[in-house]
Amino acid sequence: MVGEKSFNKHDRGLFEYILDNIPDSITVVDKDGTVIFFNSTAEQYFAVERKDIIDKDIRTFFPNAILPRVLERKTSFYNIYNSPRENSYVISSAVPLYDKLGNLIGGLARDRDITEIVKLSDLLNKTQTNLLQLEKEYSKMASSGEAYFSKIISNSTNFIQIINLCRNIAKSPLNILLKGESGTGKELFAKAIHYESGRKGKFIPINCSAIPRELFESEIFGYEAGAFTGAKNEGKMGKFEEAEGGTLFLDEIADMPLELQPKLLRILEDGVVTRIGSNKQKKIDVRIISATNKDIRELITQDKFRMDLYYRLDVFQINIPPLRDRKGDIALLANKFLQEFCMEQGISIVEIPDEVFDIFNQYSWGGNVRELRNVIQRSVVIASQSGKDKIEKEFLPYELQRIKIDEINKIINIDEIVNSDTGLEEYLEKIEKRIIQKTLEESKNNKALAAKSLKIPRATLYYKMDKYGISID
Numbered sequence: 001m002v003g004e005k006s007f008n009k010h011d012r013g014l015f016e017y018i019l020d021n022i023p024d025s026i027t028v029v030d031k032d033g034t035v036i037f038f039n040s041t042a043e044q045y046f047a048v049e050r051k052d053i054i055d056k057d058i059r060t061f062f063p064n065a066i067l068p069r070v071l072e073r074k075t076s077f078y079n080i081y082n083s084p085r086e087n088s089y090v091i092s093s094a095v096p097l098y099d100k101l102g103n104l105i106g107g108l109a110r111d112r113d114i115t116e117i118v119k120l121s122d123l124l125n126k127t128q129t130n131l132l133q134l135e136k137e138y139s140k141m142a143s144s145g146e147a148y149f150s151k152i153i154s155n156s157t158n159f160i161q162i163i164n165l166c167r168n169i170a171k172s173p174l175n176i177l178l179k180g181e182s183g184t185g186k187e188l189f190a191k192a193i194h195y196e197s198g199r200k201g202k203f204i205p206i207n208c209s210a211i212p213r214e215l216f217e218s219e220i221f222g223y224e225a226g227a228f229t230g231a232k233n234e235g236k237m238g239k240f241e242e243a244e245g246g247t248l249f250l251d252e253i254a255d256m257p258l259e260l261q262p263k264l265l266r267i268l269e270d271g272v273v274t275r276i277g278s279n280k281q282k283k284i285d286v287r288i289i290s291a292t293n294k295d296i297r298e299l300i301t302q303d304k305f306r307m308d309l310y311y312r313l314d315v316f317q318i319n320i321p322p323l324r325d326r327k328g329d330i331a332l333l334a335n336k337f338l339q340e341f342c343m344e345q346g347i348s349i350v351e352i353p354d355e356v357f358d359i360f361n362q363y364s365w366g367g368n369v370r371e372l373r374n375v376i377q378r379s380v381v382i383a384s385q386s387g388k389d390k391i392e393k394e395f396l397p398y399e400l401q402r403i404k405i406d407e408i409n410k411i412i413n414i415d416e417i418v419n420s421d422t423g424l425e426e427y428l429e430k431i432e433k434r435i436i437q438k439t440l441e442e443s444k445n446n447k448a449l450a451a452k453s454l455k456i457p458r459a460t461l462y463y464k465m466d467k468y469g470i471s472i473d
């Protein structure tokens with residue numbers, strides 16, 4: 001064992017042992033390029049056995065080796081990237097060796113295997129290329145109409161028809177008027193239509209009720225430098241110009257100041273816009289999608305909205321129904337928002353129990369989908385803070401908590417009956433039948449118990465069961 005030997009600087013065996021046990025390959029050649037030392041790491045790196053290479057010219061094994069260059073030029077090389085054989089990569093350094101008198105006696109090369117690093121770096125490059133490709137595809141998808149349309153979900157046949165109608169007219173140049181209560185998704189539809197339209201320009205939203213009347217004109221039409229006191233030196237591009245080649249979304253259009261309506265009409269009719277303080281007309285290609293929750297026809301009769309402008313904007317009208325008229329969507333949307341918020345906050349999915357859905361179904365949802373979304377968001381936060389795995393009634397806003405569940409509504413679907421041709425008598429009979437069925441279910445088909453809870457004689461219950469064809473096993 002070498003470890004038992006005392007260190008003897010003249011012991012060549014000891015030095016060979018040390019050189020054989022370092023993780024780098026070491027090759028020594030004499031001044032003619034003949035290999036005189038080749039350590040065991042070199043044998044592994046280069047897949048050449050020591051007995052085969054010793055006393056041979058290094059060039060016959062490695063035509064590209066750097067040692068011959070070291071001997072020729074009497075210079076050192078550091079950290080040269082080299083591939084001695086297929087799929088094997090090393091970083092090499094080599095120095096000339098001199099005797100005490102300064103005569104060249106040979107050269108020494110040290111190679112470090114970086115094959116794994118090169119392979120990992122290749123893999124990383126490939127992964128990065130794939131990632132870039134995916135990012136490109138994602139950003140294409142994220143700004144596609146499909147990305148927006150897929151956010152609009154519904155169970156209602158009528159609503160699905162509206163979605164399909166919007167998809168179909170998206171590519172046409174027609175101006176669209178979206179009508180619907182606040183929070184029904186008008187802006188979401190407008191974006192979906194724009195991105196589906198294939199128009200290259202931007203989607204520019206503008207809320208007509210939020211801009212102060214004095215600023216309206218400069219916001220929409222833009223202005224030239226020094227057009228008025230307080231104007232920016234360089235002038236400002238108006239929303240129409242920003243939306244060039246794209247879509248201008250005029251939200252709350254009914255609130256557009258009456259005195260500006262003729263100017264908007266002129267742009268729509270002539271297809272040109274003129275900045276304030278300028279007499280230069282600029283041609284524009286902008287599609288208008290406007291939205292309102294007001295009855296514009298009523299405003300026309302009150303002289304608050306110009307009829308000619310209305311007809312320009314309302315080339316194609318889409319009515320988005322309120323959430324209370326598509327009750328089937330409440331559970332669908334609530335569960336979608338629940339999933340979204342739980343994922344966003346990194347918490348496991350909480351459940352919405354039936355008693356909370358009963359409240360949701362009875363609530364009028366004046367703020368529509370936006371209100372439902374907010375209620376779910378708030379409830380998820382409270383549930384997570386209180387360590388609960390379901391949304392409890394107490395987590396809901398006060399106006400929802402105080403809803404009294406109408407028991408009849410719970411067991412019958414009034415909408416289904418009201419919307420049929422049924423007369424009142426038949427309608428009441430249907431309710432009576434459903435109540436009897438439900439009571440029997442709850443009393444586990446114990447007729448005596450059911451009659452007691454319905455506060456009717458047992459004989460009456462038998463008679464009504466017979467009349468409505470209710471049988472129990």
Ligand SMILES: Nc1ncnc2c1ncn2[C@@H]1O[C@H](COP(=O)(O)OP(=O)(O)OP(=O)(O)O)[C@@H](O)[C@H]1O
Nearest residue numbers: 151152153181182183184185186187188189369370
């Ligand atoms: N059918 C739907 N599916 C999924 N999310 C919806 C749907 N409808 C609306 N939302 C969401 O509800 C919120 C309100 O929608 P949006 O702002 O489009 O309504 P709006 O009708 O334009 O409201 P307002 O009239 O107040 O401007 C948004 O977060 C939107 O993503």
